[in-house]
Amino acid sequence: MSTQTTSAGPASQDYVAALFARLLGVGTPRPDDDFFVLGGTSLSAMDLIALIEQERGVRLPVRDFYRGTSVAELAATLDQLSDTSA
Secondary structure (H helix, E strand, C coil): CCCCCCCCCCHHHHHHHHHHHHHHHHCEEECCCCCCCCCCCHHHHHHHHHHHHHCCCCCCHHHHHHHEEHHHHHHHHHHHHHHCCC
16 A cells, blocks of 8 residues: 655655754654754754765755744655755
8 A cells, every 4th residue: 555645744744853853862753843942953964964965866045945944844845855855
């Protein structure tokens, strides 16, 4: 059985939440948790962007990251970027 993920669906949100947890050393963030409120900095944001490109092959422009820094917002951005690059 195949499931299709909608924009900012659970699979994308799970991936972003896992990245936040890994980079920031926090428990599993909720969809509305913000990267900077969880302890992220501009330097750790650059690490996050680099990891996304390395692991997913998606180039996330810095300005797009800063437009939405919650788990759900970043997942939606990644889904949109993935759709346009496919």
